[in-house]
Amino acid sequence: MKTVTCTAPVNIAVIKYWGKRDIDLILPTNSSISVTLSQDILHSKTTISTSPEFSQDRLWLNGIEEDITKNKRMHNCFRETRAIRKEMEDKAESAGSPIENLSTYPVHVCSENNFPTAAGLASSASGLAALVYTLSQLYELTISTSEVSRIARQGSGSACRSLFGGFVAWEMGQKEDGSDSLAVQIAPETHWPELEALICVVSDAKKGTSSTAGMQSTIKTSPLMNERINHVVPARMEQMTKAILDKDFQSFAELTMRDSNQFHAVCLDTYPPIFYLNDTSRAIIQLIHEYNATSQDGKLKAAYTYDAGPNAVIYAPKENMAEIIQLIGHYFPSNKEPTAFFADPYQVVNG
Ligand code: 2P0
Structure with a gap:
């Protein structure tokens, strides 16, 4: 039996x-950019064993076995990594130095998150990134990290961005077979250490509309979506890449807030509409704009962003974080711990 354990971090798109x-x-339908968060606080950890003794592929999530017989996405990840391993086995065999035929054995996968599932944070990105990275290590695949990300993309779109630390672009690609739709690192985790992220858990309730279903409904029904895909995002990809490379927090912050707002606008423009923000989310948006308005030199001090749920992620320079935590704690007192996770945008997947 061969066993490998790896962890992968969460990423938050800007x-x-x-x-x-x-x-x-x-x-x-569009490229995207994210910041990978520190693994100290948020990560998925996956252990995979493979053995000729196993009878079928099996998965345990946070200790409970899941039925994966109909999980097409997971089987795509198994199939792709096994195909590359098989090529290696065939090559080694014809070179006269065979390696173990691991590609023919079933796998047992155990995966868990080190953050409370009740926190309501998306775990599919870190979970699928950890799965595919661990498979690549188990099979000792000699492929680039971007190639690993191309496979992780087929498990869950956002997972491809969790294969790199720091600042990451998922290039949408042009090809029909998806061979050029993969993640690339814009800058490593050491590039902008002054930038930090604060995760504010507004609600731990499960979201009403899944991302997978919600996004297809938006594509079908939202006229605003055409404008976003064709005219807005292509320019923002260039502007955001430059803002990150220049460590220009003003541009980074404005683009981040505008893009979060437009994402939620296309959700509202979907018919019937999709609501992910709640009253507390909107109050935090207002608070951050008011906080930015108190700036002496007119410069932005913080930026918010929201995914397919009500929880806020606030990006800000380190020097402003203590003040922001105090503000949030003052206006949104909570008797539940933890209300906020504090994470540096650092760290890479590690084996
Ligand atoms: C993102 N989200 O860029 C955006 C922002 C949600 C809002 O990626 O169907 O869970 O597995 O590809 O990756 C959520 O989408 O969806 C997502 P699938 P995924 O982070």
């Missing part, structure tokens, strides 16, 4: 992925 042009291959 240019949002929303919409697929190919549902089976998970090819997006």
Whole structure:
């Protein structure tokens, strides 16, 4: 039996992925950019064993076995990594130095998150990134991290961005087979250490509309979505990449808030509409704009962003974080701990 354990981090998009042009291959309708958060606080940990003694592929999530017989996305990840391993086995055999035929054995996968599932934070990105990275280590695949991300993309779109630390772009690609739809690192985790992220858990309730269903409904019904895909995001991808490379918090913050707002606007423009923000989310948006308005030099001090749920992520320079935590604690007192996670945008997947 061979066993490997790896962890993968959570990423939070600043240019949002929303919409697929190919549902089976998970090819997006626009490129996106995210920041990978520190693994100290938020990560998925996956252990995979493979053995000729096993009778079938099996998965345990947070200790409970899941039925994966109909999980097409997971089987795509198994199939892709096994195919590359098989090529290696065939090559080694014809070179006269065979390696173990691991590609023919079933796998047992155990995965868990180190953050409370009740926190309501998206775990599919870190979970699927951890799965595919661990498979790549188990099979000792000699492929680039971007190639690993191309496979993780087929497990869950946003997972491809969790294969890198720091600042990451998922390039939508042009090809029909998805071979050029993968993640690339814009800058490593050491590039902008002054930038920090605060995660404010507004609600731990499960979201009403899944991302997968919601985004296809938006594609079908929202006229605003055309404008976003064709005219807004392409320019923002360039502006955001430059803002990150220049460590220009003013541009980074404005683009982040505008893109979060437009993502929620296309959700509202979907028919019937999709609501992910609640009254507390909107109050935090207002608070951050009021906080920015108190700035002496007119410069932005913080930026908010929201995914497919009500929880806020606030990006800000380190020097402002203590003040922001105090503000949030003052206006949104909570008797539940923890109300906020504090994470540096650091760290890479590690084996
Ligand atoms: C993002 N989200 O860029 C955006 C912002 C939600 C809002 O990626 O169907 O769970 O597995 O590809 O990756 C959520 O989408 O969807 C997402 P699938 P996924 O982070």
